Amino acid sequence: MEYRKYQKNDIVTVTIEDIGNDGEGIGKVDGYTLFVKDAVIGDTVEARITKCKKNYGYARMEKVLSPSSFRVEPKCRFHRQCGGCQLQAMSYERQLVYKQDKVRNNLLRIGGFSIEQIDAVIEPIVGMDEPWHYRNKAQYPVGYDKKGNLITGFYAGRTHDIISNTDCVLGAPENKDILEAILYYMQENHVTAYRENEGTGLVRHVLIRTGFQSGEIMVCLVLNGKKLPEEERLIEKLTGLEAKWKDRKEAAEGEVRGDTDVYRRVVSISVSINTEKTNVIMGKEIRLLWGKDRIQDTLGGITFAISPLSFYQVNPVQTEKLYGLALDHAGLTGKETVWDLYCGIGTISLYMARKAKQVYGVEIIPEAIEDAKENARTNRIDNVQFFVGKAEEVLPAFYEGGTDGKAAGALDEQMRHPDVIVVDPPRKGCDERCLETMLAMKPGRIVYVSCDSATLARDLKVLCAGGYELKRVRAVDQFGHSGHVETVCQLVRKDGMRRKINYREEEILDCGCIYG
Numbered sequence: 001m002e003y004r005k006y007q008k009n010d011i012v013t014v015t016i017e018d019i020g021n022d023g024e025g026i027g028k029v030d031g032y033t034l035f036v037k038d039a040v041i042g043d044t045v046e047a048r049i050t051k052c053k054k055n056y057g058y059a060r061m062e063k064v065l066s067p068s069s070f071r072v073e074p075k076c077r078f079h080r081q082c083g084g085c086q087l088q089a090m091s092y093e094r095q096l097v098y099k100q101d102k103v104r105n106n107l108l109r110i111g112g113f114s115i116e117q118i119d120a121v122i123e124p125i126v127g128m129d130e131p132w133h134y135r136n137k138a139q140y141p142v143g144y145d146k147k148g149n150l151i152t153g154f155y156a157g158r159t160h161d162i163i164s165n166t167d168c169v170l171g172a173p174e175n176k177d178i179l180e181a182i183l184y185y186m187q188e189n190h191v192t193a194y195r196e197n198e199g200t201g202l203v204r205h206v207l208i209r210t211g212f213q214s215g216e217i218m219v220c221l222v223l224n225g226k227k228l229p230e231e232e233r234l235i236e237k238l239t240g241l242e243a244k245w246k247d248r249k250e251a252a253e254g255e256v257r258g259d260t261d262v263y264r265r266v267v268s269i270s271v272s273i274n275t276e277k278t279n280v281i282m283g284k285e286i287r288l289l290w291g292k293d294r295i296q297d298t299l300g301g302i303t304f305a306i307s308p309l310s311f312y313q314v315n316p317v318q319t320e321k322l323y324g325l326a327l328d329h330a331g332l333t334g335k336e337t338v339w340d341l342y343c344g345i346g347t348i349s350l351y352m353a354r355k356a357k358q359v360y361g362v363e364i365i366p367e368a369i370e371d372a373k374e375n376a377r378t379n380r381i382d383n384v385q386f387f388v389g390k391a392e393e394v395l396p397a398f399y400e401g402g403t404d405g406k407a408a409g410a411l412d413e414q415m416r417h418p419d420v421i422v423v424d425p426p427r428k429g430c431d432e433r434c435l436e437t438m439l440a441m442k443p444g445r446i447v448y449v450s451c452d453s454a455t456l457a458r459d460l461k462v463l464c465a466g467g468y469e470l471k472r473v474r475a476v477d478q479f480g481h482s483g484h485v486e487t488v489c490q491l492v493r494k495d496g497m498r499r500k501i502n503y504r505e506e507e508i509l510d511c512g513c514i515y516g
């Protein structure tokens, strides 16, 4: 089909009929498909074309001509510039419908499941009760505005231009106070911000993590260098010890703050050294300046220690719901052996361990495994063992009998044929070798927790072709106002009721534990 020729900067009127992968609106002009940033499904907008391809193009919304019934007033005035909230102009209820549809469509198009199959297993998405200020972690770039003023905030979408904004509606409200203290310290002590293009300047990013249950706050400054000048001045400001700074702040706010004294909650201040020219935010070396090297938080009654480098789910309220579902899907009775692949600091492993006989966790980052071990000790959970390495290497090493002494020594039928395997991989999904080994291990159940439903669907296809049936699928909204969605799935082995265990030549009558 020949389309009318459009060009960059053409202004068109378009009605938005669908939503794209990143939350952008999709509509057609004379049959030509346009992806329109910031337009909401149901809107008719005036849009400026930004890029033309043969069969489709990209455009930016200029003006809403007729608003969608799903359009709402966004809370943040920077939402169009900032790369964080693609869906803020859409009602939260409609966002949830969009996410549910996204999972369904990926299962259909990429996973190859039929509509009937999907309808039989998919449950309604678990939304958030309060979709604001839900994030417990934020990383703010530090730099200069066009006039050369020191600023911190967020990168404008797909660029490295910093928008000055210390008051993000997704982050913890107290981040603002912390960022102000840091900027004040930097100005007072002539500390420079990093200039990415030149690779000069010192402070690159500020990482702030908050334990929502414990109230503890961790601050880590990422440096293009080893040391901050006058480090003690920073500590005094961040911990509220410097009277002058507090007086000034309280005077500026016209009132004395009560228990909102954020600075008393700061329990950990560190620097991360990152002198590389890279987009990776954190440097590997962390030096503690003051307080504890980790903060604590509690999920489902289990206490976790979190260090600056370890992965920890960013939305603790929804994470409890997500892990609750994962536990439910695992169907544990206390007799089972479980592998938890991509285990991070052992959150899911410890959840499972309370209901299983034995859990084995695998994670690529050594520091996270150190945290996981400490978390197990602190919570007095001793039926869990953790291994550092790639899931696609550690799992086959145990299954095949191990190439190194460690694996061979620990070789155990229990490990080779677990009852349940849980996976929670990063966006790229599971490695093929990992999936193959999972199939060879023949667990009765697989619980797949995913943050990208496209790779999830791809992997489910492999697992279902390898003898598993998809029984349950449920999306959980962990990231309100962004296009991302988390999903948890249960797969059950088709011959799970009569599993043949080679080494004992024994048939069992349920897919529970064979050793109990």
Ligand code: SAH
Pocket (backbone or CB within 6 Å): 311, 312, 313, 341, 342, 343, 344, 345, 346, 347, 348, 362, 363, 364, 365, 368, 389, 390, 391, 392, 424, 425, 426
């Ligand atoms: N289950 C954890 C972490 C999930 S995030 C939780 O809920 O908190 C995914 C984790 O996989 C990260 O900790 C990441 O470091 C780890 N990872 C990434 N690639 C990996 C691989 N090939 N093998 C094992 N772990 C990996």
